[in-house]
Amino acid sequence: MSVSTPTYPVRVEGHLDPQLSRWLWLVKWLLIIPHVIVLAFLWITFAIVSVVAFFSILFTGRYPRSLFEFNVGVMRWSWRVGFYAFSANGTDRYPPFTLAAVDYPATLEVAYPERLSRGLVLIKWWLLALPHYLVVAVFAGGMGYAGWHGGLVALLVLIAVVALLFTGRYPKSIFEFVLGMNRWVLRVVAYAGLMTDEYPPFRLDMGESEPAAATFVVGAPAARRPAAVSSRRWGAGRITVLIVGGLIGLVSLAGLAAGGAGVVIDQTQRNSAGYLMSGAEDYTTNAYAFVSGTYKGGAPGDLVTLSDVVGTARITSDSAKPVFVGIAAPAAVDRYLGAVSREQGNSFTTPASDYTLHEGGAPSTAPAAQHMWVASASGSGSQALTWKPKSGDWKVVLMNADGSAGVSSTIDVGGKFPNLLWYGAGVLGVAFVLLLISGGVVFAAVPKARATSDEEEIR
Secondary structure: OEEEEEOOOEEEEEOOOOOOOOOHHHOHHHHOHHHHHHHHHHHHHHHHHHHHHHHHHHHHOOOOHHHHHHHHHHHHHHHHHHHHOOOOOOOOOOOOOOOOOOOOOEEEEEOOOOOOOOOHHHOHHHHHOHHHHHHHHHHHOOOOOOOOOOOHHHHHHHHHHHHHHHHOOOOHHHHHHHHHHHHHHHHHHHHHOOOOOOOOOOOOOOOOOOOEEEEEEOOOOOOOOOOEOOHHHOOHHHHHHHHHHHHHHHHHHHHHHHHHHHHHHHHHOOOOOOOEEOOOEEEEEOOOEEEOOOEEOOOOOOOOOHHHHHOOEEEEEEEEEEEEEEEEOHHHHHHHHOOEOEEEOOOOOOOHHHOEEEOOEOOOOOHHHOOOOOEEEEEEEEEEEEEOOOOOEEEEEEEEOOOOOOEEEEEEEEEOOOOHHHHHHHHHHHHHHHHHHHHHHHHHHOOOOEOOOHHHHHO
16 A cells, blocks of 8 residues: 655644634634743743754754754744634634644645754755745744734634634635645745755645655565654753753854953954044034933942943043033033033933924033033143043033033043953853853753664554
8 A cells, every 4th residue: 555755854734624613713813822932931041052953063964863853842832823813714623832733724844854964964954944934024024823914814814714714614715825825935934944955845735735756565575764852851841951952042142242342342442542442423403502311420338330330431522613522520521511502412322313402592601611521621622531441420511611602522422441341251251151050951852862763663
């Protein structure tokens, strides 16, 4: 007797319930919220597991089977939720909370590959899959398998459920077309997730079941099956531990990125004077002054103040006519410029375009005649103000040196950040330790493969 096998390693099927509720689809978005929350963590772990698999394939040519089964389980769980909700709305049976293959109208299986190409893993998930990504963008848009964010699949499912609402029937032709598009998307997910080297076909296989192809004879000698890990061994405890390990890994990757960025910035972005500057910006107004928002320097006795982080601050100005840049306490600035026409910022680093004009008159004196400044610089051309931030609140003022209206200057702000290298190295160290912990937690959570005979698997 001959039976058929599917033409692609990813097998996606969904069987339409004959009696669907006309109204239940209106609240399915609410019913699937528990699944969406769990799947959000599972897909984060899926991504981290895929990174681990990437390096495993690159160095050994193998996808660790336990991790493979986990990622297949995440896809399977997602497909069941999508089939129940807005990727198909093909059943009213509530999807189970499990990675395992169970009796449900929507099924997904991916054949485990014994070997994968070490070279192909470098390019297939981004370069080779790019044409498919364009098709998937049309089919799925921004839609996940548990929710609707656009795309042809969501549009057709919406049309189908509206028809269901008024006629009591789900149009079969739409269902089969939707299944074909979902099948295409999930094939691409598996390929981009490094789970197969077989390129997804540019073919819309519509219908509830996978198309059949090559046949084999039942009763013929079968090759010994490789060691298997049963989905049933992925219990709630293991899944929870793996998610925790994945989240720790995600934090460690963020720490590695942040710490690495700190080290790179410290070593490559300083100017000749050793300052890290924000970038020059033009400040121009017909008023008499620019007044920044309040800089909060902390209070004496604080464990860490901005002064500890910034070190020495530097403000440079470049203007055709003499300008004045000064730093003073907010109360003193308000007394001097409270009734003056000025541009007011909302924070210490407000961009020039976000300053707000406050109407008023002219200042009573030129800025240099005031004795409130803790640091100042004035003149035309390039000028630099340096200041060691103190505790308390402060504002920066930019005016013409003679106090006249019409201020225009190019301003650049920065600081020494003397400990940035050590902060970056410290974050890298902590992130590396977290990465080791994450690897240990994931290793502990993954069930170990054990060889099983065909008879044991059948039982």
